[in-house]
Amino acid sequence: MTSTQQMGAREAESHAGKLPESGRFGPLVAGLASLDRPERGFPVRGLEALRQSGLWSAGLTATDGGPDLDGPALLRLMRLVGRASLPLGRLFEGHVNALALISAYGAPAQRARVAAEAGAGRLFGVxxxxxxxxxxxxxxxxxxxxxxxxxxxxxxxxxxxxxxxxxxxxxxxxxxxxxxxxxxxxxxxxxxxxxxxxxxxxxxxxxxxxxxxxxxxxxxGDYYRQPMFSAGALRFCAVQLGGADRLLTEVRGYLRRLGRHGDEVQALRFAGCWTGLHGAWLALAEGERLERGVLYSGGDEGRLLAQVDAVRLMTEDACLALLEASERAVGARGLLEPEPFGRLIRDLRMYLRQPAPDAARLRLGHWLLGRPPESDWEADDREAEHVREG
Missing domain, CATH: 2.40.110.10 (Butyryl-CoA Dehydrogenase, subunit A, domain 2)
Incomplete structure (x- = not known):
């Protein structure tokens, strides 16, 4: 068994008998909803809501003291936090990333110390x-x-x-x-x-x-070990899609207040935005499924890394299309304070500038064109079997 599979096996064991997710995010939703709008400065109140939610140690396995979240639930959590505030989501994603790396590569005594410090509310980052x-x-x-x-x-x-x-x-x-x-x-x-x-x-x-x-x-060299190094992008894409959710919701409310939500031009514009965002989320969920296949049963790592690159590109393209549509929809008046659009748009545009998007696009193209054409269906069947066995 490879070191990657050993990490996956330890995580799988820690999730054995996990609790049902129903209502898991309820306290956090209530805490974030009380913030009304994203904080202008450092998100002190948002971070405190996360500390009080019981989810502050997300990233640690359950064995190491983390909350009992599986991969899909963790990505939904990232999207939820990004929907509340992109700066908050960026900080929490970095916190979770640090805890996940320590849980994967730290010695038992180090993991115990970190679990205690996270339990005391300390903020981590990478x-x-x-x-x-x-x-x-x-x-x-x-x-x-x-x-x-x-x-x-x-x-x-x-x-x-x-x-x-x-x-x-x-x-x-x-x-x-x-x-x-x-x-x-x-x-x-x-x-x-x-x-x-x-x-x-x-x-x-x-x-x-x-x-x-x-x-x-x-x-x-542990930091760059695959697939953990690249697959972590799924988390920040989930945060970005949460920010896009928030922007789309605010635009819908704004158009409704102006009585323009029935306008055919707006309907055509945002139909395309929603399909792009929804497609990115489905691709992200597929990336998480492939990651489980690699971690738990030796799936195709190259296929996973290509999917991660695809998720990055789809998320960026969908969010950029939403930004353009939103600016056109709300016009100059909507970009004035106290409307939230100026800040939401600036935050999302800045966050989308993750490192080396062109390199991700190039890797994906080379991976696709370098595969034997007849291998695609067989590879997908193998990945599905890996996930079922895991």
Whole structure:
């Protein structure tokens, strides 16, 4: 059994006898609904609603202390949070990503410590993006030198998971950012975005921060191990589709208030938007199904990674079409405060700028054209069998 299958088997075991999902998200829906509209600054109240919902440790397996969510439920949770607020969804997705990586690659004592810290409400995140002054391990691998850019959550994240350069390759480091041994300095003026201001995704310098041996998570290269590295995109696509849900709902309400919801031009415009968004969600659900096949029973990893690229492209295309239609539908008046459209549109446009979309499109095309034409139906049948066996 491969290491990927072992991770999947451990997760499958942790979900054995899982509770029914009915009503699972009820407290969170109520908590987020009380926010009325997305917070203008850092989403303090939204994060607190997540802490109070019992879902704050999503990302950890049930064995490690996480809530009893399967893959489809986790993606629905991401979409729900994105619907409430895209900055909130971006921060929570990063928090969940960090917990999932630690649950997959951390030693038992590390996972227990992280579960306790998540249970106490600490905010985690994964900060990978960097420039030429990127973070590296020095002095025996227990001191940091360098900076990260797009550090979503900034100083609010007290447990950032940092992929950093070490002697053996890229190493995951869980920094106790609020400890006396840590030196975390914000680079002034590093965050002046078009949208997603509330994430406070600043540039942070970690030079001089000291580590303990148990702050090193997993081995060199684990962060880039497939399929976990690429399949994580399914979560941020779910958040983006949640943001699109919110924008479409607000546009519908606006047109109804103006008595324009029966207009034939609007009906034609948004019919196409809905089919695109719905198709992206169905493709995302298929990606999750394929991921289960790979994790639990050795499915086709190449097919899964191609599906993830397809989901990214479909999500981006559908959201861009919705943005264009929404701007045309509400007009200049709708883009003025206090209407929510200006902020919703800016946030979604900014969030869609995930790294290397053209590379994802190119990979997908090469994968498709490089397959023997007669293999498609047989491959789909094999993937279905993998999921049933899992």
């Amino acid at each position: 900060w990978n993006t960097e420039g030429p002054d990127g973070v590296r391990l020095i002095q025996g691998g227990l001191r940091l030198e360098g900076a990260k850019t797009f550090a979503s959550g900034g100083r609010h994240v007290t447990r950032p998971l940092l992929p950093v350069d070490g002697e053996g390759g890229r190493q995951l480091v869980l920094l106790r950012a609020d400890a006396p041994e840590s030196r975390v300095r914000e680079v002034s003026g590093s965050w002046q975005p078009m949208g997603m201001e509330g994430t406070e995704s600043v540039k942070l310098d970690f030079s001089g921060s000291r580590l303990a041996p148990d702050d090193l998570i997993g081995g060199a």
